[in-house]
Amino acid sequence: MQVEIKPPYLLFLGDEPGVGHVKTAMGIAFWRPDACLGQLRLPGSGVDLGLPDMTPEEAALAGVKTLIWGVAGVGGMIPEHWTPTLFSAVEAGLDVCAGTHTSLTAVPGLEEAAKKAGVRLIDIRTPPKDLPVGTGERRSGKRLLMAGTDCVVGKKFSALAIAKEMTERGMKADFRATGQTGIMISGGGMPIDAVVSDFVSGAAELLSPANDDDHWDVIEGQGSLFHPGYSAVTLGLLHGSQPDAFVVCNEVGRETIDAYPDFPVPSIEELIKMTVAIGRVTNPDVRCVGVSLITSSLSEAERHSVLSSTADEIGLPCVDPVATGVAPIVDYLNDTFGGIEQ
Amino acid sequence: MQVEIKPPYLLFLGDEPGVGHVKTAMGIAFWRPDACLGQLRLPGSGVDLGLPDMTPEEAALAGVKTLIWGVAGVGGMIPEHWTPTLFSAVEAGLDVCAGTHTSLTAVPGLEEAAKKAGVRLIDIRTPPKDLPVGTGERRSGKRLLMAGTDCVVGKKFSALAIAKEMTERGMKADFRATGQTGIMISGGGMPIDAVVSDFVSGAAELLSPANDDDHWDVIEGQGSLFHPGYSAVTLGLLHGSQPDAFVVCNEVGRETIDAYPDFPVPSIEELIKMTVAIGRVTNPDVRCVGVSLITSSLSEAERHSVLSSTADEIGLPCVDPVATGVAPIVDYLNDTFGGIEQ
Numbered sequence: 136m137q138v139e140i141k142p143p144y145l146l147f148l149g150d151e152p153g154v155g156h157v158k159t160a161m162g163i164a165f166w167r168p169d170a171c172l173g174q175l176r177l178p179g180s181g182v183d184l185g186l187p188d189m190t191p192e193e194a195a196l197a198g199v200k201t202l203i204w205g206v207a208g209v210g211g212m213i214p215e216h217w218t219p220t221l222f223s224a225v226e227a228g229l230d231v232c233a234g235t236h237t238s239l240t241a242v243p244g245l246e247e248a249a250k251k252a253g254v255r256l257i258d259i260r261t262p263p264k265d266l267p268v269g270t271g272e273r274r275s276g277k278r279l280l281m282a283g284t285d286c287v288v289g290k291k292f293s294a295l296a297i298a299k300e301m302t303e304r305g306m307k308a309d310f311r312a313t314g315q316t317g318i319m320i321s322g323g324g325m326p327i328d329a330v331v332s333d334f335v336s337g338a339a340e341l342l343s344p345a346n347d348d349d350h351w352d353v354i355e356g357q358g359s360l361f362h363p364g365y366s367a368v369t370l371g372l373l374h375g376s377q378p379d380a381f382v383v384c385n386e387v388g389r390e391t392i393d394a395y396p397d398f399p400v401p402s403i404e405e406l407i408k409m410t411v412a413i414g415r416v417t418n419p420d421v422r423c424v425g426v427s428l429i430t431s432s433l434s435e436a437e438r439h440s441v442l443s444s445t446a447d448e449i450g451l452p453c454v455d456p457v458a459t460g461v462a463p464i465v466d467y468l469n470d471t472f473g474g475i476e477q
Numbered sequence: 478m479q480v481e482i483k484p485p486y487l488l489f490l491g492d493e494p495g496v497g498h499v500k501t502a503m504g505i506a507f508w509r510p511d512a513c514l515g516q517l518r519l520p521g522s523g524v525d526l527g528l529p530d531m532t533p534e535e536a537a538l539a540g541v542k543t544l545i546w547g548v549a550g551v552g553g554m555i556p557e558h559w560t561p562t563l564f565s566a567v568e569a570g571l572d573v574c575a576g577t578h579t580s581l582t583a584v585p586g587l588e589e590a591a592k593k594a595g596v597r598l599i600d601i602r603t604p605p606k607d608l609p610v611g612t613g614e615r616r617s618g619k620r621l622l623m624a625g626t627d628c629v630v631g632k633k634f635s636a637l638a639i640a641k642e643m644t645e646r647g648m649k650a651d652f653r654a655t656g657q658t659g660i661m662i663s664g665g666g667m668p669i670d671a672v673v674s675d676f677v678s679g680a681a682e683l684l685s686p687a688n689d690d691d692h693w694d695v696i697e698g699q700g701s702l703f704h705p706g707y708s709a710v711t712l713g714l715l716h717g718s719q720p721d722a723f724v725v726c727n728e729v730g731r732e733t734i735d736a737y738p739d740f741p742v743p744s745i746e747e748l749i750k751m752t753v754a755i756g757r758v759t760n761p762d763v764r765c766v767g768v769s770l771i772t773s774s775l776s777e778a779e780r781h782s783v784l785s786s787t788a789d790e791i792g793l794p795c796v797d798p799v800a801t802g803v804a805p806i807v808d809y810l811n812d813t814f815g816g817i818e819q
Binding site: 268269270271272327328329330331332333335336337360361362363364365366367368370371374395397398409412413416417 | 610611612613614669670671672673674675677678679702703704705706707708709710712713716737739740751754755758759
């Protein structure tokens with residue numbers, strides 16, 4: 136009942152002159168080097184992810200199962216000169232996965248070609264059909280949710296980094312994707328913001344199903360409870376995830392909600408208080424276990440100072456997942472919930 | 478950008494033996510007697526709303542514009558022996574409006590017939606296309622939202638009663654419907670629980686647009702912030718509505734969320750506290766102005782006791798909209814926000 140994408144991947148980069156529009160592909164290559172067998176660039180491309188260049192035919196021979204549309208065209212459209220690649224991928228027997236505004240099925244003839252070739256066109260913005268209403272029923276296993284003060288504050292990166300840290304320590308853990316890039320990285324997930332509002336918490340329940348008692352689902356968050364546009368998504372995800380624990384994600388220095396200059400970003404304390412107050416509805420024991428900050432605008436000395444003062448104020452570990460890694464949060468989680476002895 | 482239904486109406490009651498399945502029609506007849514010109518019953522019907530019996534042809538001659546599907550078939554389906562009525566309505570030049578699970582367009586041949594006749598098939602569960610993301614921008618006019626401790630606690634009835642009381646006092650007020658029956662009653666609105674989660678608050682903004690400074694939108698609530706399944710709908714509606722004021726709707730004696738026996742209904746105080754805490758994101762001045770209780774399980778003496786003790790505890794007017802009317806809430810609202818002198 137989740138969106139599913141078969142690895143390994145061929146990453147399509149188009150003819151983008153720079154990396155600005157290929158962030159999706161970069162994220163996939165960074166987090167899933169094992170799953171990325173090649174890249175496909177058109178003449179004029181100025182990007183190199185360091186992967187072997189392959190045609191769809193070569194990729195199919197190398198074992199690739201899916202062409203990932205790793206670029207964002209202007210306005211989410213699919214430029215006409217990129218469409219021949221879609222057809223050659225389909226004809227080579229590859230599934231095609233994209234998150235473009237223009238649905239793949241809107242490309243004239245592509246659906247028929249895919250049907251004929253027996254491959255799938257995966258529109259990652261389309262949620263599964265027949266999603267249920269959330270039941271609120273407790274399920275086995277443990278869940279850690281990223282809670283943002285805003286959009287674009289490192290929720291996906293933090294979740295991926297924590298899941299990786301856990302796995303490397305031999306803990307049972309899965310990253311659970313709720314957004315397009317996350318779904319492409321992990322090969323599955325739920326495009327939660329595209330789900331009809333009645334079914335958001337039900338979709339979140341499906342995304343993190345019952346599991347072993349010592350298994351952690353590390354769930355990518357979306358939006359913010361304090362976001363004037365996206366709070367519904369955030370609350371449905373919170374209630375459906377029933378998190379045992381959450382990590383606050385925040386960008387140092389951001390004062391107002393991204394693209395909403397009249398709306399202040401909440402303080403970390405406010406977000407913790409609100410998340411506990413309303414998250415208690417489906418998990419009375421929900422608690423914050425750490426803070427993950429974007430500090431890339433700071434000097435090394437400033438970063439050190441902000442991380443330690445925040446940790447002191449909140450009384451919880453505070454990291455920059457890029458600069459310091461997330462080990463202190465996983466340590467704290469294991470101290471709190473019991474984990475694998477190191 | 479809202480769903481719109483043209484009055485006056487012909488109410489279709491099918492061949493239902495009793496009133497249990499024609500609550501929608503009863504609600505419309507109760508709240509919009511002016512808009513209901515007739516009823517259409519099939520042989521075997523045991524229901525009479527006291528309206529003239531009409532065929533679609535007779536209704537069209539009498540000026541009716543829309544046949545309202547006022548019955549709920551088993552599982553929301555449209556039984557085959559009811560479909561001839563749909564065709565005669567369309568052929569008589571009436572729009573048809575329904576909220577059935579089976580879409581009207583799924584009835585074989587009906588869409589073609591409607592096209593030929595130049596009438597609309599209005600599936601009230603389908604939200605408008607191209608809804609925007611909520612902006613959070615303040616708009617003129619005042620808004621009063623119903624906030625429920627649960628589903629089915631009188632939110633629609635309370636909102637309709639308050640809007641009626643306001644209008645009768647000469648205040649500028651509109652009921653704003655967020656659910657199917659409410660939309661049929663008012664002839665317009667937004668099926669908010671069918672909106673994709675990213676756009677719920679944007680849809681709520683459209684539902685209660687800028688208006689005169691002394692105009693009240695009285696907005697039907699949905700779900701509850703404490704509902705494990707529907708809280709996303711509730712929060713998106715709250716943030717998009719930017720209510721200046723809210724009324725808590727609750728049923729006396731209900732201890733757990735309807736159909737969720739493991740989830741307690743929050744106390745009125747808890748709901749007020751939570752609604753203010755999170756509603757402040759888009760309206761820092763949001764406040765509770767009263768409590769509306771369903772007390773139909775109580776004796777007259779018990780009701781009086783509960784209403785007065787609740788009013789004392791909360792420090793706000795407390796009514797049963799059916800038994801006592803909602804005047805004390807409108808009085809309090811006018812005292813608080815300034816209104817028409819009585």
